[in-house]
Amino acid sequence: MRPTGQGVSKLKGIAAATLLATTLPMAAMAEDGNAIKIGMITTLTGGGAGIGADIRDGFMLAIDQAGNENVEVVIVDDQRQPDLAVQLSDKLIQSDKVDLLTGIIWSNLALAVVPSATAQGKFYVSPNAGPTQLAGRGCHEKYFNVAWQNDNLHEAAGAYTTSAGYQNAFILAPNYPAGQDALTGFKRMYEGELAGELYTRLGQTDYAAEIAQIRASGADSIFFFLPGGMGISFLKQYADSGIDLPVVGPAFSFDQGILQAVGDAALGVKNTSQWSKDIDNPTNKAFVESFEAAFGRLPSLYASQSFDSANLILSALSKADVQDADAFRAALLEADFSSTRGDFEFGNNQHPIQDIYVREVIQEGEVFTNRIVGTSLTDHQDVYASECGL
Amino acid sequence: MSLILLVEQVLNGLQFGVMLFLMAAGLTLIFGVMGLINLAHGSLYMVGAFAAAAVAAWSGSFVLALIASLAAAAAFGALIELTIIRRLYDRDHLDQVLATFALILVFSEATRWVFGSFPLFLDIPDALSGTVMLPGGIQYSLYRLTIIVIGLVVAAALFLLISKTRVGMRIRAGESDREMIGALGVDISVLYTLVFALGAALAGLSGALVGAIQSVEVGMGEPVLILAFVVIVIGGIGSIKGALAGAILVGLTDTLGRTMLPWAFTTFMDASAANTVGSALASMLIYVLMAGVLIFKPNGLFGSA
Structure with a gap:
């Protein structure tokens, strides 16, 4: 009965994440420290929805563990469609007034969304897609990739x-x-x-x-x-x-x-x-254990990438106000967080240098x-x- | 390109074609008899695959899994025919497309609620795994060979059903004059439910057979649906014979095109470029075939004018 068991634990995971997503806005009223509103665009229906669930769950697990009441996350579903992803990012930026975007899985969607988001002055932290075009001449000071460059x-x-x-x-x-x-x-x-x-x-x-x-x-x-x-x-x-x-x-x-x-x-x-569940460091051990406890399944590399992305954003938030773009960028670039991969460092193009x-x-x-x-x-x-x- | 490789690719094309036929047969029957465009046919394929995966995981028996796929797809087919599809026969095609597209979304999300977002496991039964040696030294997958046989048997059975039995006679009568067969005292609504359930069961069987060598996941039906539509357009809408001919033609064209075109281009281009251009052209080939058939036979190969 493996499939059904997996289905049930999956439902619990969805319920937990939805609960998180809906309760967080109310919690964000407290105004001490630096507040941030994060827009997550990821694939939650159609082909590839399993990866989207991992990205969302890994991210929300880190936010939940930090217990930071000044972080608000809005999660939307791109259905793996570039045109929809662009509409969603415009909506998140213009009507939800998010400070930072994240979550996209597919390179073709990232290429459609990232340049317009950064041009509108928003940060984008990629938990997965790392297309060549955004790593070389098309790199941008507000675009960070926590996963890898595609190659x-x-x-x-x-x-x-x-x-x-x-x-x-x-x-x-x-x-x-x-x-x-x-x-x-x-x-x-x-x-x-x-x-x-x-x-x-x-x-x-x-x-x-x-x-x-x-x-x-x-x-x-x-x-x-x-x-x-x-x-x-x-x-x-x-x-x-x-x-x-x-x-x-x-x-x-x-x-x-x-x-x-x-x-x-x-x-x-x-x-x-770049990640495996048996990388031997305390952060990774705690991540694997808590992810399994929360969602009833082992984490994937996608979940580790979004978990790291959330912790990177949280680390920058503790140092700088997101409204002060230069200071926040410098704080992100320091990558002063404890990664599931052990050492973590950004190169000049704000993509990782890693084993x-x-x-x-x-x-x-x-x-x-x-x-x-x-x-x-x-x-x-x-x-x-x-x-x-x- | 050696002869052995070519024969193996022809077998692969045949297997792909036979699988398409199981999908297209139901689609063409439903369109021919009821005049309905059923976009949700791919969802019934998915239902068959998921039912098979669930029953195989529970019982460990592939035969039970296949029976479950037939039963589940037929049951869901009959259910949606009775509750929703029935109201669409008198509407125009645009309404049908809209409603059956909505059904795709409902089926996909319902499946996700029950089984989760991650693909399920369904494997080839031990008795059919591995390869057999065919005459001429061709090593070929036993399971794919079985799919070819099952597909041809189903095709023969369908042909007999339509041409030799009373139900088949009514189906053919329904195709040519819906009102007259009703006036002659045949309960047309029962016939429609039956045809719809039969088409659904074939789609479900196809999903289960293919699920064992592909991935059982939400949304697996839609790419096949598009190919099945190409098949029935080429074969002639409403014709089982056309569906078989169209399916095998599409299967062979696609498989051989995919392997021969890049190879043919290497004779006058460097390998990497030939590969890119050849692959791109190969993916258009079946649509070129469809356009070609439509130019010379606007009603398809076996379609009636």
């Missing part, structure tokens, strides 16, 4: 594939901006030959044709970036195909939310991530999860930082 985890996968001794990798990703960033990032750090390179359709669910090509290609390993349901489909079909090549991917296809749906098929797969680990999918009792087996890149910064004028 990073793929670069780490490329570096790992090389160091693991694979010489002839077959690589595939969906044909859209983040998919192209993925293959570019992989190839930047991978030194072997390519047995094949494929772009699949975004949202594609049947990979029989691609798997047949992999079988015929003579590859010695496979790298793929297929987030969400696409990755579940690919892994299940790959496991059934009888091909037995090692698979490497970024953490997105092996995050806590989808591993249970993939089952045995993912066991032993190496994937690269990226190699994880392995394992089974703990009934639950599929990841553990760290090595470090792929140390103090890694994205290549676009040098193009940024900040």
